[in-house]
Amino acid sequence: MMNRLFRRRRAAVLISEDATVGRVMIERPGAVGVFERFGIRYCCRAHETLGEACVGRGLDPRAVLRDLETCNAEPEDQIDWSKVSATELADHILQSHYGYLEDALPRLESLVNRVASVHGDRRPELVELRRVFGSLKLDLEEHRIKEEEVLFPMCRELDAASVRPDFYWRTVQNPIGVMTAEHEAIAQALAKLRELAAGFEPPADACDAHRTMLEGLAGLERRLHLHVHEENNVLFPKAMAAEAALPRR
Structure with a gap:
């Protein structure tokens, strides 16, 4: 049971400004630290695109994308709750x-x-x-x-x-x-x-x-x-x- 819950390694998902915040969180759970640091509300505004979220907070989308690309995309102990x-x-x-x-x-x-x-x-x-x-x-x-x-x-x-x-x-x-x-x-x-x-x-x-x-x-x-x-x-x-x-x- 537990083995099937853990997220399997897969090819990194390319993230763009057009991706929704919710989709990024599901595909790249390690993004939680990046979103918390930048104050992006991934819990209640997951329908927003990254670009929209950045504009709303006066953030440089390139800086956010850079951190998302380098964050630990899938922590080893991360359970894939979508499964x-x-x-x-x-x-x-x-x-x-x-x-x-x-x-x-x-x-x-x-x-x-x-x-x-x-x-x-x-x-x-x-x-x-x-x-x-x-x-x-x-x-x-x-x-x-x-x-x-x-x-x-x-x-x-x-x-x-x-x-x-x-x-x-x-x-x-x-x-x-x-x-x-x-x-x-x-x-x-x-x-x-x-x-x-x-x-x-x-x-x-x-x-x-x-x-x-x-x-x-x-x-x-x-x-x-x-x-x-x-x-x-x-x-x-x-x-x-x-x-x-x-x-x-």
Whole structure:
């Protein structure tokens, strides 16, 4: 089972400005580091071409393409999620990404509260950061419940079905539409955290707790971007295609 999940080496895919961000991520998973470094939103704007994404951020497309061509296109331990079932991918998201959030969110909440309480009078942006983080944490917890109790069971049912299931939500596209909108709100909250935290760069006089908080927030941003990418650009199309392929009752 696991052997077939790992991405096989293949000829490098030529990347151009006309390639969509989502296609680059699927064909060249090592691009995640490049996109994070340049601030290209590969999770919620995967439909944009590289050229469009660069124009939107005032980037030189040649610099981005140069880094994409030299990045580690297919890390040895990279699993090709486009080749697995929706059930397997949903299980991975629950175990890996939500497992990470179970550990990271309470730890970060404690740090954010401590730093805002100690330094908020002098740095009011930390008080606003605490508010935004608290709202994001609540949204993520509610988002998980919807996926765990509604969407992921629908994905599993579609994988096992021989005819199109008679869902309470009628079609898997309906909860996917809700999750996609919530993903956009999550991305906006992450962007606000980055803005309030000055790009997660610690000020010269930052204490150890402040630096640890910024490190943790940067890690949370990276992990959530990947999490949303795997849902928006791999799981959701996979589930909709599975439903469309099934005959109606």
